Amino acid sequence: MVKIMAAKSELLPGTLDMLILKTLTRAPMHGYGIALSIKRVSDDVLKVEEGSLYPALQRLLLQGWVKAEWKMTETNRRARYYTLTAAGRKQLGLELTQFGQMIGAIARVLQDA
Amino acid sequence: MEWLNRMLRKFGFFAKREQANRELEEEMRFHREQAERALRAEGAPAQEAHYKVARAFGNEARLGDESHGLTSFWFESVGQDIRFAARQLRKNPGFAATAVLILTLGIGAGVTIFSFVDAALIQPLPYKEPSRLVILHESNTLGPHFHLSYLDYLDYLHRNTVFQSLDVYGTFGFMLQTPTGPQPADGASVSAGFFRTLGVAPILGRDFRPGEDQPAAPRVALISYAAWQRRFGGRKDVLGQTAVLDSHPTTIIGVLPRSFHFAPAEPSDFWATERPDGDCEKNRGCHNLVGAARLRPGVSFGAALADAERIGVQLAQQYPDDDHGRGATMMPLTEAVLGNVRPLLLVLLTGAMLLLLIAAINVASLLLVRSERRKREMAVRGALGASRTRLIRQFVTEGIVLAISAGVLGTALAGVAMHLLLGLFPADVLATMPYFQQISLNPRVLTFAALVALVAGIVFSLLPALRVLLADLREGLTEGVRGSSGLVWRRFGSNLVVLELTVAVVLLVGAGLLGKSFYRLLRVDIGFVPEHVATLQVSGTANTYGTAPQQISFFRQLGARLATLPGVRSVAFASQLPIGDGDGSGNFRIVGQVWPSDHNEVLIRDISAGYFSTFETRLLRGRYFADDEDTSRQRVVVINQQMAKTYFPGEDPLGKQIYLEGSPKEAMEIVGVVDDIQEGQPDAAAQSGMYRPLNQNPDNPNDGFAVALRTAQNEDSVLSSATMAIHSVDSGLAVFDPVTMTQRMHDSPSASLHRSSAFLVGGFAGLALLLSVVGLYGVVAYSVSQRTREIGVRMALGAQRSAVYGLILREAGWLAAVGIGAGLICSVAATVLLRKLLFRVSSWDVPTLAAVAIVLAVAALLASYLPARRAASVNPTEALHAE
Numbered sequence: 001m002v003k004i005m006a007a008k009s010e011l012l013p014g015t016l017d018m019l020i021l022k023t024l025t026r027a028p029m030h031g032y033g034i035a036l037s038i039k040r041v042s043d044d045v046l047k048v049e050e051g052s053l054y055p056a057l058q059r060l061l062l063q064g065w066v067k068a069e070w071k072m073t074e075t076n077r078r079a080r081y082y083t084l085t086a087a088g089r090k091q092l093g094l095e096l097t098q099f100g101q102m103i104g105a106i107a108r109v110l111q112d113a
Numbered sequence: 114m115e116w117l118n119r120m121l122r123k124f125g126f127f128a129k130r131e132q133a134n135r136e137l138e139e140e141m142r143f144h145r146e147q148a149e150r151a152l153r154a155e156g157a158p159a160q161e162a163h164y165k166v167a168r169a170f171g172n173e174a175r176l177g178d179e180s181h182g183l184t185s186f187w188f189e190s191v192g193q194d195i196r197f198a199a200r201q202l203r204k205n206p207g208f209a210a211t212a213v214l215i216l217t218l219g220i221g222a223g224v225t226i227f228s229f230v231d232a233a234l235i236q237p238l239p240y241k242e243p244s245r246l247v248i249l250h251e252s253n254t255l256g257p258h259f260h261l262s263y264l265d266y267l268d269y270l271h272r273n274t275v276f277q278s279l280d281v282y283g284t285f286g287f288m289l290q291t292p293t294g295p296q297p298a299d300g301a302s303v304s305a306g307f308f309r310t311l312g313v314a315p316i317l318g319r320d321f322r323p324g325e326d327q328p329a330a331p332r333v334a335l336i337s338y339a340a341w342q343r344r345f346g347g348r349k350d351v352l353g354q355t356a357v358l359d360s361h362p363t364t365i366i367g368v369l370p371r372s373f374h375f376a377p378a379e380p381s382d383f384w385a386t387e388r389p390d391g392d393c394e395k396n397r398g399c400h401n402l403v404g405a406a407r408l409r410p411g412v413s414f415g416a417a418l419a420d421a422e423r424i425g426v427q428l429a430q431q432y433p434d435d436d437h438g439r440g441a442t443m444m445p446l447t448e449a450v451l452g453n454v455r456p457l458l459l460v461l462l463t464g465a466m467l468l469l470l471i472a473a474i475n476v477a478s479l480l481l482v483r484s485e486r487r488k489r490e491m492a493v494r495g496a497l498g499a500s501r502t503r504l505i506r507q508f509v510t511e512g513i514v515l516a517i518s519a520g521v522l523g524t525a526l527a528g529v530a531m532h533l534l535l536g537l538f539p540a541d542v543l544a545t546m547p548y549f550q551q552i553s554l555n556p557r558v559l560t561f562a563a564l565v566a567l568v569a570g571i572v573f574s575l576l577p578a579l580r581v582l583l584a585d586l587r588e589g590l591t592e593g594v595r596g597s598s599g600l601v602w603r604r605f606g607s608n609l610v611v612l613e614l615t616v617a618v619v620l621l622v623g624a625g626l627l628g629k630s631f632y633r634l635l636r637v638d639i640g641f642v643p644e645h646v647a648t649l650q651v652s653g654t655a656n657t658y659g660t661a662p663q664q665i666s667f668f669r670q671l672g673a674r675l676a677t678l679p680g681v682r683s684v685a686f687a688s689q690l691p692i693g694d695g696d697g698s699g700n701f702r703i704v705g706q707v708w709p710s711d712h713n714e715v716l717i718r719d720i721s722a723g724y725f726s727t728f729e730t731r732l733l734r735g736r737y738f739a740d741d742e743d744t745s746r747q748r749v750v751v752i753n754q755q756m757a758k759t760y761f762p763g764e765d766p767l768g769k770q771i772y773l774e775g776s777p778k779e780a781m782e783i784v785g786v787v788d789d790i791q792e793g794q795p796d797a798a799a800q801s802g803m804y805r806p807l808n809q810n811p812d813n814p815n816d817g818f819a820v821a822l823r824t825a826q827n828e829d830s831v832l833s834s835a836t837m838a839i840h841s842v843d844s845g846l847a848v849f850d851p852v853t854m855t856q857r858m859h860d861s862p863s864a865s866l867h868r869s870s871a872f873l874v875g876g877f878a879g880l881a882l883l884l885s886v887v888g889l890y891g892v893v894a895y896s897v898s899q900r901t902r903e904i905g906v907r908m909a910l911g912a913q914r915s916a917v918y919g920l921i922l923r924e925a926g927w928l929a930a931v932g933i934g935a936g937l938i939c940s941v942a943a944t945v946l947l948r949k950l951l952f953r954v955s956s957w958d959v960p961t962l963a964a965v966a967i968v969l970a971v972a973a974l975l976a977s978y979l980p981a982r983r984a985a986s987v988n989p990t991e992a993l994h995a996e
Contacts, residue, residue: 031140032147050144054137062122070136080140 016048016056017065018099021084021092024066030079031057057082065091198511208483212476213519216569218880219472220523224562225530226465226873230458231561232552233451239372241312242407246446247414248377249279249404249421253714255698255800257442260400263389265428265436266304269404272424275417277409280307281402283387284378288654288847290357295654295847299544300334300358300383301375307384308335310407311375317341318352318367326386332363333386338371340382358385360654374547376450377403398435398775405446418443434774438700438714453862454546456949457870463946464623464877467616473569474613475884476515477576478606482895484508484577505578512574520566527562528554537869539860610885610892611932614973617878617885618936618965619943624878625961626944627871630952634867635858637953640753640790641691641728646821646854647828648690649835653815653846664811665743668721671842675822678834685727685821686807688719692858695793695800703760704770704780715756716792716802717773719810725751725787727823733757735767735785743808750781753789756801771803781805794863796952814846821854828853870950882972885932890976893925897980901987908989917985925977933969937962 023029023037034057035048060066065088071081084092145166152162240246249269250258261269261281270279282303289298305321314320315335325333334356336345345351355362363385375381393399408417418441425441444452484491491504531552535543543549658664668686675684689697699717722740725732734757738749750771757766772780789799812818820839824831832851839848858864897904904917944956954961 030143032144035144050141054141058137064118064122077143078139079143080136 015099016052017060018092018095019046019048020053020056020060020082021065021088021095024082024084024088025092028071028081028083030073030081032079034082060088063091064088195510195514197507198514208479209515212479212515213522215472215479215884216476216515216519217522217526219469220519220562220565220569221526221530222465222877222880223469223565224524224527224558225534226458226461227561228527228531228552228554228558229534229549230462231555231557233454233458233546233548235557236548236551238447238450238548239313239370239374240446243447244445245277245408245410246311247406247408247417247443248446248449249406250442250444251400251425251436251439252442253439253698255714255716259439259696259698261402261404262397262400262435263387263391263394263402264397265400266402266404268428269421269424269441272427273420275409275412275420276406278306278310279404279406280304280310281387281404282307282375282378283402284381285401287358287383287385288360288652289383290360290654294845295652297650297652297847297849298358298382299380300385301378301381302385302387304387307405308369310405312407313370313373315367316370317349318365320367321386326388328388328390330386332358332361333366334358334363335367335369335384336365337369337382337384338373341368344382356383358383372551374550376545376547379547380544396435397432414443414445450548453866456946457866460623460627460870460946460950461873463943464620464874467620468877468881469565471613471616471881471884471888473572474609474616475888476569477573478609478888478891480512480515480573480577481606481609482891508578509574512572512577513570515573516566516570519569520562523566524554524559524562527558534869534873537872538865541860542862542865545862606892606895607928610888610928611935613885613888614929614932614969615936615939617881618933618969619940620874620878620881621965621968622937622940622944622961623947624871624875625965626947626951626954626956626958627867627874629954629958629961630950631864631867631871633953634795634864637791637795638788639691639795639858640788641730643854643858645824645826645828646728647824647831647835648822648850648852648854648857649820649832649839649848650690650817650850651814651820651839651846651848652817653843655815655845657843657845658813658815661744661811664813665808667814667843668807668811669740671839672721672723674838674842675820675835678822678831678838680824680826680831681822681835682825683723683727683823684721685724685823686721687724687819687821688717688807688812689792690819690821690857691728691790691792692795692854692861693792695797697792700774701771701803702774702777704772713760713801715752716800717805718792718802719805719807719812721807724804724821727821728790729823730790731788733786733788734765735783737785738806740808742806744811746809748779748781748809749784749806751785751787751804752783753787753799753802753804755789755799756803757786759801794861795858796863796867814843867950867952882969885969886972886976889925889928889973890979892928893921893977894980894983896924897921897984900984904984904987905989905991908987914985917987918981921981921984922974922977925973925981929970929973929977933966933973936969937966940965 019038020034023034023041026037029037031050031053035050035053038046038048057066057068060082061068065085066082067085068080068082070078073079148166149159149162152165153159157165237243249261251261251265253259260283263281266279266281270276273279280303282301284301287298287300288295303321303326305323305326308314308320316338318335320335321333324330336351341347341351345354351365351368354365356365357363363383369384387402388394393401406417408414421441421443425439428436429439494504495501535549535552538546658667672684672686675681695716697716697718698714701713701715722738722742725737733754735751737751742749752766760766761769766783766786769783770780771783772778787804790802791797791799792802793800820835822828822831822835832853836848836851839846852860859868904912904920907920908914908917940962941957944951948956
């Protein structure tokens with residue numbers, strides 16, 4: 001099993017919130033699902049530390065960008081599902097724009113060099 | 114709006130925080146289970162999967178804390194901290210009790226003394242613009258603060274250009290007619306504008322009207338608030354009532370405010386008018402009044418003094434018979450009110466603050482030792498996920514809990530102590546310090562207490578917190594308690610102990626000097642033997658004993674009656690008793706010397722023939738006078754040594770003729786020279802004085818005289834029988850102030866001031882000694898406990914027990930030596946503050962300095978001997994095996 005441990009520490013600051021919000025656009029998910037989804041979609045490159053995930057989720061809840069409710073999973077376990085709110089969707093758009101601008105800027109710098 | 118929503122959401126979380134915590138826990142548990150299941154599905158053994166997940170998850174407690182921290186309010190964890198701090202302090206009651214007790218004592222002392230300082234020096238005096246009020250005295254050859262005569266007052270009043278108003282007061286009290294006969298009542302006579310000058314208005318009734326102090330006006334008086342309550346039950350119908358003061362029916366027209374006091378004339382129940390028709394008032398040479406003036410706006414004290422001095426010079430030239438050698442002196446009223454307590458209070462405040470400092474240092478040391486001991490605890494808590502800020506906050510909370518409890522207890526202690534302290538002063542002396550009657554835990558005092566507690570809290574929380582901040586937490590785990598861990602503390606703690614010892618030396622030196630002053634004061638040569646002397650004051654209002662023979666016969670009869678009392682060995686009468694205010698003087702000239710010579714002001718006492726033998730005063734030359742030396746014989750006088758030295762230097766005064774100014778025909782022959790009897794306060798310098806036979810200068814007993822009785826044994830027991838004996842001779846006389854001479858000295862204002870300062874600073878110094886020695890013990894004991902292993906190694910390598918003793922004692926000795934040395938240097942500087950309170954002791958008193966150094970050195974030796982003995986009895990094998 002190849003571990004790309006480096007990836008987690010190089011997660012750009014502030015991007016975790018954006019990744020969570022983006023993941024939640026697909027469907028309401030529980031915390032484990034979010035972590036799993038980010039890992040899968042990024043082909044195991046991005047591994048979300050549980051240690052940052054839950055504080056981040058609390059933060060998003062507090063900002064009102066996500067809602068949480070307890071539901072049953074397919075395996076009939078109780079789990080807390082997070083849903084994107086309208087404010088969260090707006091915030092995601094904002095962050096994506098900013099992120100795009102930054103990536104573009106970085107890319108331009110790198111091309112020049 | 115967004116922040117509002119967020120705030121509301123936060124409140125929502127807060128309201129349901131129990132639930133939120135449970136949910137977070139459940140959520141994370143779910144996460145772990147899912148992850149474990151996934152790992153097992155990949156084929157990992159159950160146990161391994163569990164650990165792997167746990168590791169990946171990290172510190173769950175900290176995680177919970179972090180998530181929680183986002184959604185929680187800061188005060189939630191503060192609440193936890195306080196609960197934890199209280200638990201910590203409860204768990205270690207010895208530490209908590211010691212720290213709180215020490216700090217309570219320190220804060221209690223500080224707040225108590227501050228309440229006195231506040232009452233006297235911070236609260237404004239109860240007058241309008243007190244800074245513009247001054248007291249006007251006249252100086253004479255005896256000193257700067259003597260009375261004005263009424264006629265002099267009128268001249269100052271009319272000639273000055275600097276006073277907005279000038280009034281006078283005289284403080285001779287009254288004989289008040291009561292159903293049980295005349296009784297002395299405290300009181301003062303003032304000119305009609307006196308209260309307007311002070312800017313004080315009665316709370317009931319009215320002030321004197323201009324002109325109500327003139328002979329034609331009906332006699333009226335104001336009363337103090339206290340007298341209104343005490344004598345008239347606080348009834349409103351007091352207005353219009355009549356009090357018979359010195360046989361004059363006087364109508365009460367007003368009550369002064371409760372807050373009003375005028376220390377130079379206190380205690381005073383009745384404030385009557387000073388009228389120009391009295392015998393004394395018509396005589397420019399009869400000085401009985403003090404001026405109180407309000408400066409015109411914009412006139413400086415210096416300018417006013419210059420103007421008053423100008424008038425003084427004019428008067429001396431214009432009326433040489435009465436005012437030659439006199440001049441005007443002035444002082445701010447605040448100085449007259451507070452002059453004698455200010456240095457005392459400043460010394461006490463300094464002492465209390467130093468004690469507080471020592472107490473704070475001691476508690477800080479305790480906290481530091483504890484933080485050292487808790488290093489491990491901190492390391493463990495850190496490892497278990499407590500963040501550094503949280504750890505520091507824990508110390509801060511503990512420090513604040515400590516400071517607040519000590520602050521509250523200390524303030525309560527002060528509330529009790531301030532009233533106990535007032536008890537140090539005799540009632541008579543306290544009455545002259547009326548501002549202390551308002552002493553209380555007022556908002557200013559409470560603010561002070563809060564400030565002290567706040568500063569203490571900050572210091573106590575920052576010190577240990579600083580340790581956490583500076584130290585690497587992991588060190589605490591790996592290192593255990595061995596090695597250099599205590600080094601920082603030891604160095605810091607040592608410095609603190611040196612500081613403590615220094616402060617203790619300063620306080621001890623102060624206490625030593627004040628104690629020595631007090632001792633000297635009590636043993637000062639007063640020129641008579643005060644033991645076994647009983648004294649009484651007698652006065653009356655009746656219209657009896659109008660002629661000199663009647664007066665002489667009264668005193669002979671009373672003397673014979675008193676002499677028969679059991680236990681009485683001799684009887685004396687005098688116009689005034691020794692250890693008084695040192696007032697009562699006149700000017701004399703020497704027959705045959707060319708006038709004008711100097712203006713020779715000396716104390717004058719008229720005494721009965723038995724006076725000197727009753728007081729056992731040493732006769733230096735010549736003879737005492739006899740009872741049969743009356744007006745039919747050559748006038749004689751006995752002078753004291755000071756007068757002989759001052760006015761007859763290198764001559765034999767015996768046989769010289771002198772006379773009082775204004776009575777050149779009544780020349781007196783000096784027949785004797787006696788030791789200087791201290792007529793003023795015990796700490797006053799000796800003054801020239803003359804003693805005339807009562808029988809040649811008879812006075813009406815109703816005008817007041819003093820009785821002194823020398824007894825065989827207990828002088829206390831004669832006081833009541835003497836009172837009855839006086840009443841048996843004349844039941845119309847009032848007998849008051851029965852007191853033994855030793856008590857009179859003990860209760861004298863100067864003895865009270867010296868005693869209270871010596872006692873208080875002594876108390877502070879005692880506590881400081883105790884605390885600093887305990888502090889030294891703590892440092893040495895801690896150092897020994899840290900060096901147990903080192904000592905074990907030394908002993909295993911062959912060090913003798915004596916060498917170990919030496920090792921520890923040297924360390925302690927060094928600290929003590931530095932502390933004591935620094936303390937001695939500081940005390941020499943600090944005692945400058947004391948100079949005004951010292952009596953016949955220089956602030957450089959070597960014996961005191963040496964004694965303090967020895968006391969502290971011995972105490973330090975004892976404090977370090979115990980830990981040294983423990984160190985020396987270390988078993989090398991055990992010490993090496995330990996840890």
